[in-house]
Amino acid sequence: MMKFYFALWLAKLMGIAIKLVSKGRGTNLPGEKALAIDPDFVKHFKNIDYSKVVFITGTNGKSSTTNLVTHILKQNGKKIVSNLEGANLLGGIATSLAKEASLLGKLKADYYIFETDERYLPLIYAQLPAENMLITNLQKDQVQRNGDPDFIIRKLKEVVNPRMTLILNNEEPRSRFFEEIAHRSIYYSVANHAESFTKGGDYPTQACPKCHHDLRFDYYNVDSIGAFACDFCGFASKSTPDYLVTELNFSDKTFKLKDVVFHMPYDLPFMFYNYAGALAVCDALCGITPAAAAGAFENFKNIGGRFEVLTYKNKTIKYMRIKQENPDTLQSALNIMASDKSKKMVALGLYVVNDFVPHYINTFYAFDCDFKPLVDSNVERYLCFSEHVAYDTANRLVYDGVSKEVITIMDSDNISEIFAEIDKAETDNIYLITWISTFEKMKKFIEGGQN
Amino acid sequence: MEQTIKVGWLFNNMFNLHGDRGNLLAIQAEAKRRGYQVEVTQINLDTETFNPLDFDFLFCPPGEIEHFEAVAAYLEPHRNELMAYIETRPMLVTGTTVALFGETIKRDDQSEIIGLGIIEIEARENHAVYGDDLYYTCQYNGKEMEMIGSQIQMIDLDIKEESPFGRLKYGYGNNGKTKFEGVISGKGIFTNTLGPVLVCNPWLTEEIINLIEVNKTWPVWDEHRDNSLELKSQKSKMVHINKKETRLKRISER
CATH class of the missing domain: 3.40.1190.10 (Mur-like, catalytic domain)
Incomplete structure (x- = not known):
């Protein structure tokens, strides 16, 4: 003992x-x-x-x-x-x-x-x-x-x-x-x-x-x-x-x-x-x-919940954290966006999975999810970002009928570039799905005087 | 009269691990682009009459080993028909389910499952899962191509007298020790590639439809699909692969 x-x-x-x-x-x-x-x-x-x-x-x-x-x-x-x-x-x-x-x-x-x-x-x-x-x-x-x-x-x-x-x-x-x-x-x-x-x-x-x-x-x-x-x-x-x-x-x-x-x-x-x-x-x-x-x-306040709201300039960014390689949390996020019928921009940053070596690319779980209700819910523009994964993310949207013309593909994780795309949106209603560390960087970007 | 491609989707509810439905979407989209109608039939344990030769394309997605014995029992009476089918017609089997079409599967608890014996491979369930990117060259329907995707390897494969589907440029492939990826037997593709493979590699999807056109004595469509999105994706993934940390044995040393 x-x-x-x-x-x-x-x-x-x-x-x-x-x-x-x-x-x-x-x-x-x-x-x-x-x-x-x-x-x-x-x-x-x-x-x-x-x-x-x-x-x-x-x-x-x-x-x-x-x-x-x-x-x-x-x-x-x-x-x-x-x-x-x-x-x-x-x-x-x-x-x-x-x-x-x-x-x-x-x-x-x-x-x-x-x-x-x-x-x-x-x-x-x-x-x-x-x-x-x-x-x-x-x-x-x-x-x-x-x-x-x-x-x-x-x-x-x-x-x-x-x-x-x-x-x-x-x-x-x-x-x-x-x-x-x-x-x-x-x-x-x-x-x-x-x-x-x-x-x-x-x-x-x-x-x-x-x-x-x-x-x-x-x-x-x-x-x-x-x-x-x-x-x-x-x-x-x-x-x-x-x-x-x-x-x-x-x-x-x-x-x-x-x-x-x-x-x-x-x-x-x-x-x-x-x-x-x-x-x-x-x-x-x-x-x-x-x-x-x-x-x-x-x-009751949920610690580490999956939904947060940021204010950026005149825009509201609604962030939903999903678990990578997990279709159920992605589907929940899609359903929440789809239930909002007002005009919106959707920023999707699915990432290289880097939990441990080897890091690898997996967006296949997105094919388990039904994007159609989102596609039909008045989306002004989609932004698919994140290095090496952005094209596959965009392709998932294309397979549910989204025209390539309304998708911006950004093969990078550059925070300023993400905000530059958000700036371009006419709508002030922005939905964001990405991993927590990018979200934290975006939060800091806003807190650093860009708001 | 509209020309129809008949697709058999085997055990779609039971075998459903990695967004495999995407492969069906890819086939449907390419067929539609060429002006064909696609009729998808879902085959499950309750399907009373299944004749592989009723279909132009068969797809069997990856599934949990837990269900293999039930599926093997269902498909066993159709073994010879399936062997005849892949002599001329395209079939895609992905991920863990490749093992089901082999001879035996040795499980981690040392028990054994008897496979369908359609391809001559031995399979061993791994104690741990291995997930990684996958990059290789292959030839299908007479066309050389580069393939990219990912794999979640729960079962190692030893191909005996069979031909590999691909030659690895990067990845674990059949067992991490050889240069081989998957098996090709006749027109049947048995691959570890996920992604879904036909979405990430539309050049393979095009060849599958080309083959269906030949089989059905339809003229082969000569207007190529716009694959620019997928080519950009492939290029970006290759950058990722070339800079990534890996503990895999180099392909040249295998």
Whole structure:
């Protein structure tokens, strides 16, 4: 145990030092260093009741859901340990536990809410055997490291066991597959709403995870998520899920769950499942009823959200962050743009994927997405920018009927040139999709006196 | 009467990993440019009658290995028809699904899946995924061409007596150890190339349609497509490839 204590004290000291140097900055370094000293560091903490530990995992929505669950529980007076500031790997969890533990490694919390990377879940679970897990969805994502969804499903199969309680997205077939293994499954869901959509018959769906036959989606609330059924084996989204978000009202920014009216802090369709999932965790696992949770929605601020607005000269730039190699987040962004029928300019900067060596070019996920509603939504001009990728991005638009004449192709990432193109637009309504670092540079450009 | 090209899209819902629908759009757009109608039939496990010879072009996209046994069982009765089909007619199989048309697939957990045996290749599932750009030369329907795209390699391929589809200039190709990319068997293209391959390389799409025209004894369209956008894209990608950091073995050392 001496190794553990030494690792814990070092992590605590490092945590304090980092906070002094850079207040508010999240880091995994203390946890990573502690794990280097004691590889079983997380396992050695005392007093953790694993029935009070909740993992929140999946492809999209795990950060927002973790944020919201933690916020609701804290607002209701619960003592929570969470990795909101750190990463969702073992190092991030180790950092959070070290920060909250006593000098002897004892923890005292009502609940432990951890966002967990789906790929590293087996490693995390080996040291922290949570008895509860929420799976947001399992989609095509980061194919350079994950390959295909089944690769991630196999990772989750190593962890999900008959002692677990799962909180599952009722309308996401791959997550629902795990109901067969778990001790208990709780289902959360979102009803059909004004921004639900369908896709043409030439857009593929997916195979039934139980029998391999084709799944049918009656509609989508978010890309790949919606009321589904397998006509061969009968596997389908449940008509009476445990937690159902209904009466989504975009003008009043309200919704209902179990007859309680909630303020809708973000009226973005991908957030609705996060609301439903968070309310399911709080009620079913933590005893905070929807009525008690409602107040927390009035002042919820999502950390690192995907939607930001900038003002540039007389123009409004609406930025939507998507995950590269992830068609579902791109489709959500396209749908948001398409729902705005006023004149607009669309700036698309898909990038060379540079998560690790080798960097490579991937825009193929854009062919999973339906651009047609955007194309039909009064777009004055498109700007396709980013080095080596701009031509492919433009070509995707051409394949959905956009004339080459209304596309500006910029084979570069030059911020001044991007703004020069934005200046040329007649409309003041600008939508921007690009990766976060380009957006940050654009923000600095505006703050640097170009506004 | 309008001339119609019949396309069979195999397991489009089950095999749907990398924007593969783009390949269909490319075929449709090029056929439409030449004034043809395109009829796309989706073939899935519930399709009661499937005869490959009813089609002018077959496309089988990449899929999860999890589903391979179900598809192999469905296609096995059509094995001979598929072999006859690719002798003269174009078929495109991309990504992981190439392995399904081979002899055996050894999985990472050491289990084995018996493939269709249409091409003589052995396949091994990799423990880790490898994703990278892909650049090679190939010949199809008598035309030499340079191909560009990307690959997400989950299965390594060893081609035995088969001919490679491409000769690598950059990339992992079949297994990272040889100069070969994919397999060509008759008019069947079995390639690791994603992108989608027919969108990024319209010169291949043109040759596929040229071949269909020959097969259907239609006159071969001689007005070429405007490929300037794709050529600029290819040139820019080659700049990226030439300056990128890589840990791949040089092609000349393979």
